[in-house]
Amino acid sequence: MTKRVIIATKNRGKAKEFQNMFAPYGYEVQTLLDLPHIEDVEETGTTFEENAILKAETVAEELDALVIADDSGLAIDALDGRPGVYSARYAGEEKSDENNMDKVLEELKDVPNGDRNARFHCVLAIAGPEIETHTVTGTCEGQILQERRGTNGFGYDPIFFVPSLEKSMAEMTPEEKSSISHRGNALEKLRSLITDLV
Ligand SMILES: O=P(O)(O)OP(=O)(O)OP(=O)(O)OC[C@H]1O[C@@H](n2cnc3c(O)ncnc32)[C@H](O)[C@@H]1O
Ligand SMILES: [Mg+2]
Numbered sequence: 001m002t003k004r005v006i007i008a009t010k011n012r013g014k015a016k017e018f019q020n021m022f023a024p025y026g027y028e029v030q031t032l033l034d035l036p037h038i039e040d041v042e043e044t045g046t047t048f049e050e051n052a053i054l055k056a057e058t059v060a061e062e063l064d065a066l067v068i069a070d071d072s073g074l075a076i077d078a079l080d081g082r083p084g085v086y087s088a089r090y091a092g093e094e095k096s097d098e099n100n101m102d103k104v105l106e107e108l109k110d111v112p113n114g115d116r117n118a119r120f121h122c123v124l125a126i127a128g129p130e131i132e133t134h135t136v137t138g139t140c141e142g143q144i145l146q147e148r149r150g151t152n153g154f155g156y157d158p159i160f161f162v163p164s165l166e167k168s169m170a171e172m173t174p175e176e177k178s179s180i181s182h183r184g185n186a187l188e189k190l191r192s193l194i195t196d197l198v
Contacts (some may be wrong), residue, residue: 003027008059008069010040011088013154014183018070020174033089038062040053048073048085052125057133066128068190072182074156076104076118076144078111087156101148101159106145116144118160122182124190134193138185142169153177 005027007018013029015179022029030037041058045051048071055069073087081101083090086142118138127133140162148158150170157169162180169177178184 005029006035006059006063006065007031008038008041008055008067008068009033011154014070014072016154017174017181017183018187019123021178021184025191032059037062043071043085045071046085048121048123049125049137051085053127053133054137056125056127060127060129064129066126067129068126070122070124070183070186072117072120072122073118074160075162076100076103076108076116078115078117079104079107085180089164097155101156104144104156105159113143113146118142120156120182122162122186124183124186126190126194136186136189136193138182138187138189140180140182140185 003026005022007015008016010032012033015029015033018031019029038059041055043054045054052069052071055071056067059069060067064153073084074153075081075084087100088095091103119142122138123135125133125135142160142162145159145168147163149168150158152172153170160168160169165176166181166197169181
């Protein structure tokens with residue numbers, strides 16, 4: 001029997017990563033892209049944790065099922081932690097990855113290489129009818145490049161350089177990315193939690 005896990009996301013890039021990360025464990029991943037009758041949850045929280053809980057609990061209640069949600073984003077030191085929780089909409093409501101990257105590159109155009117440190121954050125929340133809501137977090141340290149590199153991944157991946165692999169996230173295979181990413185990191189922690197919970 002195939003095991004199934006529901007992820008409360010409408011982001012295609014995230015959905016693909018979760019599919020890849022759960023496949024080796026025999027899980028089929030369902031997302032809100034497969035459940036179009038579920039409306040987008042408004043992200044009214046001011047932290048990744050609040051928003052992850054909000055998305056997981058709202059959808060878990062609607063579906064009466066165990067649900068995982070991901071709230072994530074990029075924090076850039078030279079921009080005092082921006083775009084942070086507003087990463088998806090940094091350049092406007094249309095959530096354009098290209099416009100978001102252009103905005104960051106423009107804001108950092110006079111910032112030298114040594115001062116371009118940044119990190120991705122990911123909070124995963126798990127909620128469901130028979131459990132107390134739990135969260136786990138993951139981060140990934142890197143630097144913002146001067147220009148895009150690579151075409152894999154999504155979001156800010158082309159401008160995020162990871163020193164340990166000497167690649168931008170968009171130059172990594174899905175396996176490489178999840179071995180070092182904020183999301184891969186957080187999911188590792190969630191995996192041991194799930195064994196205890198269900
Ligand atoms: O809320 P859902 O439906 O999951 O989709 P979303 O895209 O709105 O997701 P978030 O609210 O968590 O915003 C996260 C944004 O941060 C960026 N981001 C998160 N993880 C990333 C990653 O692994 N690589 C590149 N950018 C990432 C990207 O711009 C995302 O749109
Ligand atoms: Mg969102």
